[in-house]
Each structure stands twice: as C-alpha cells, then as structure tokens.
Amino acid sequence: MLRRCTQLRKINEGRLVCAHVLKSMFKHDRLIHNTILNMYAKCGLMDEARKLFDEMPVTDMVTWTTMITGYSQNNQSDGAVALFPQMLRMGLQPNEFTLSSLLKALGFWPSDKCGRQLHAYCLKYGYCSNLYVGSALVDMYTRHDRIDEAQSIFCLLVNKNEVSWNALIAGYSRKGEGEHALCMLQEMLRAGFEPTHFTYSSVFGALSATGSLEQGKWVHAHMIKSGGQLIEFVGNALLDMYAKSGSIEDAEKVFYRLLRRDLVSWNSLLTGYAKHGHGRECVRKFEEMLRRGIQPNDITFLCVLNACSHAGLLDEGQYYFRLMKKYNVEARVVHHVTIVDLLGRAGLLDRAKKFIEEMPIEPTAEIWGALLGACRMHKDMKLGAYAAERVFELNPNDSGPLVLLSNIYASAGRWGEVVKVRRMMQKNGVKKEPACSWVDIENKVHMFVANDDSHPHGKEIRKMWEEVSAKIKEIGYVPDTSHVLFFADKQERESRLQHHSEKLALAFALLKTPPGSTIRIKKNIRVCGDCHSAFKFASKALDREIILRDTNRFHHFHDGSCSCGDYW
C-alpha cells in the first residue's frame, strides 16, 4: 500500500497507512521504514524524511541510498553530498543506486572536483559500465561544461539506452550546440533507438539557440511520422524553436495544437510575439490568459513588459508593471530594467533617471546600461556619459557601456572624445566583441565577420553589395556614418559601414538564393542603425522579405519597412 501511495503521489493516504503501520508490530521494521522514507522523498517532503531517518534505530545501505536519492531528486544537492562520507564512515558500501543518485546531485555542485572524485571511485569499483551510473556520469560532466569527457564516457558504454543518448544530447543542447545535438539525434536513429520526449525537447531547445528553421522542421516532421504527441514539454520546446527561428506563424500553430497548455506554453508564445515586434498581439494574448484565470509569473510579466517596451506601448507597460503587485509577483531587477528601457526608448530620459533614483532596489549595471542605451538612441551625451560612468563603476570588465558611450560621441561627431574612450578601453584591456552574421543557404551555415576580406566569394559579395547600394541610394538610402566607431574621414567611414557583417551576409544570400525567396540572417550583436535603414530600402528595391535575428529581437523587413517600426 505504501508503494502504491508513493507511485500515485497520494501523500494523505500514505500518511494514514504510515500512522497505522507505526503503531503495529512492524513499527521497528527497517524495510517498512525505508519504504516510508522513499514515499516522503518522492512526495517532496524531505524534512519529514529526515526526521524519520534521524529517529531510525538501525539503518542499512538502502536507507542511506534512499535519503541520497531523495535529496538529489528534490534538488537538494548539499543534503545528498553531506550524507555520502557519513555513509562510508558507517562502513556501508554504496551500490549503483547510490552512485547514480549522487552523480545527479554532483551535476549541480559548484565545481566538478567532487564529481571527478566520484568518477574515480566508480572506476575503482567497476561501476562505469553500469547503464545508470554511466548515464549519470555523462549528465554530470555535461553540466560542468566538460562535454568531451562526457562524450568519451558515453562512447565506452557498452550497453546504451535512450536515457544515455538523451543525457548527451541534452548536454549539447545546454551548450547551445544545435549542429552537434542534431548529429547525435541522427546517430541515435542509425543505432536503432527511438527518440523520446526528452530527446525531442532537447533537440528543439538546441535548434532554437541556433535558429535553424529548416533543420527544426525536419526534426518536427520526423517526430510526427514516428507518432510523437504534442505534450507540454516537447510542444513548448517546439513552439519556442519556431518562435526563435523566425517563424511566429508556426509557433502559433503549435500553440493551438498543443494537447494541454501550461504556463510555459503561454510564456513561450508571449515571448515569441515580443521578439517579433507584435507588441499589441502579446498584450491581447496576455489579457486572454488573465481572463482564463491562468496565474502569470515573473517571466510572463517580463515578456509583456518587454513587448510594451519594444512596441512603444508606454502607458500599457507602466500599467502592467503596477499590476504585478495584484498578482503577487515580485518585481526583480530585470523588470525594473524593462521600465527604464520603456521610458528611455520613448525619449523620457529624465523620467527614466528619476525612476532609477526612486526605485526600492539598488540600481545595478544593467539598470544604468538601459538608460545608457536610451541616451544613445536619443543622442543625449551628458546623461549618457553619467550613465556610462555608473555602469563602469559597477562592472569595470564590461565593454558594453564604453562601446555605447563611444557611439554616442561618434553620433555627435565628437571624435576627440571617441578617441579618449577607446584609449580607456585599451588601457582597461576591454575588447569589443567582433560582429558576426550567419545565413543559412541550402542547409549550410555561412558566417561573415565585419571588414573580413578572407571569404572565398569576397569579390562577388562586395560587387553584389555595390549594386544593391546603388539601387537603394536611388530610392532614398543615405549612409548614416554616425554608426562608425573610429576616427576617419567621411569617405572612409562610409566605406567601412558598407562592410558590416549583416550587409555581407545579405549580399551573399542574394547571390545564392532564387529571386523572391525569403532571406534569414542571424547576428551576434544588436543590428546597427545604418544596416537597419539599408535593409528596409533593400527589401523594397529588391522585392525580398528579409528576416534578421539579433540579440534582442527579430526584424521583418518588407516593402521598405520593418516590423519593429524603427523602435528597437
């Protein structure tokens, strides 16, 4: 009966059985005690499990293993790790159950030192070939960012199953390595294993990081063919993959086809709308969610506030920020950052500063960074310099504020100040992250770096961009050289501007794709104002839809305008 209650997580009935048993002739039975411990652990009641454990007159290896497993499954790694040496001191030998549970806990440990020690123990006592221990080792190493070690343990596993494959694929997914995750899925299929919901949610998660729409569609089609159902975990990952790969339409379709919708489903859709600049749709959907009685969490509010900020919905954003209290959701630093962003983008820089000064939490580098970004947008040098100083005080290693500050000076043509900031960056060893763009052509990813002359098709690409540039200048494009960072004359600044990575990627895509097809480009940093303007004109002059994903959001360029309404 206790086992039945444990399986069904029926804790109230379990407690009744417990009370009865502990008054009966079995009250000193160790086996019964172990079963009760397991029931408490599975129901998440580790305090009660611990109380019983401390009161038990006699314990055995299973008792300790059950406690370690309980702590591990309830995300209480310290509890699991503390028990292990005590268990050894008692002279109890751990078995494969103990080791796999402890390894799971060690995946969440601050360093990999204990994990490596336990790995050595497993080797010494011959447990590494055990399926459970081996899979747990793979998982532990991937969580400590040691995917090579995980891969070699996985390769040495003679008997593999779906779980061992999933542990490795999830590892690649957490690292954002979509290509590797996909390769492993293909290998898994070749080896004759059937992917599970765990596999699909990991792979979709990995592909959402790389934004590979075609590959994502292939995996989705495979899942449908093999009869996979759209239950929450996998459906939410699929929805998110479509939203992050640039197809909000497919994300919506998945949302409506989900068998059940939980909070993550709603949050993922809202995030998708926010990233694609569908601010009003995001707000409408959020209102629908509230009408349906679904309790929002901090992530929901963050999505909605972001959407309001990006869509310029000033009043709505402030209203929803106040609404958080009504729903008992605490406003964290990130929510405050969004409000600074909201006010700042709307040009209310003084109000944004006042908001920072009056907010109940201590301002962080991110808060001042949001104000600095707004100052960049509205070319407010004085407040921008003040915000940049605050960011730099709080986070001297971040190159972001100095880059933004030098941009502010560059926009105003204050080249002397630009040089000073750049010297400061050199002095502090701060480097700007190099800008890269990627474009998928026929399932192959092509990367472009700003001002890079080494591409094999470099000449053709530049020639193509010159043609595009001439066409868009005819219909009104004027290069905005304020986005060039360094000291140079006008002609050189204009020439540098023409070699931004996203422009090179667009030129290459124009060379390699049929007329009229949609072009999808990804960028590792925020798109610059000049490229944004050039892409708008290009979408009209060339009659092409261009979808650009940058670090913050998607830009859909069509017929001379962008989905962000120039407000990003």
Added chain:
DNA sequence: TTAGGGTTAG
C-alpha cells in the same frame, strides 16, 4: 525497499 535524461525570461 533504493537509481540516470527534457521546455519559457534577462
């Protein structure tokens, strides 16, 4: 009587 793998925000 005891075990290993998955989704959303910044």
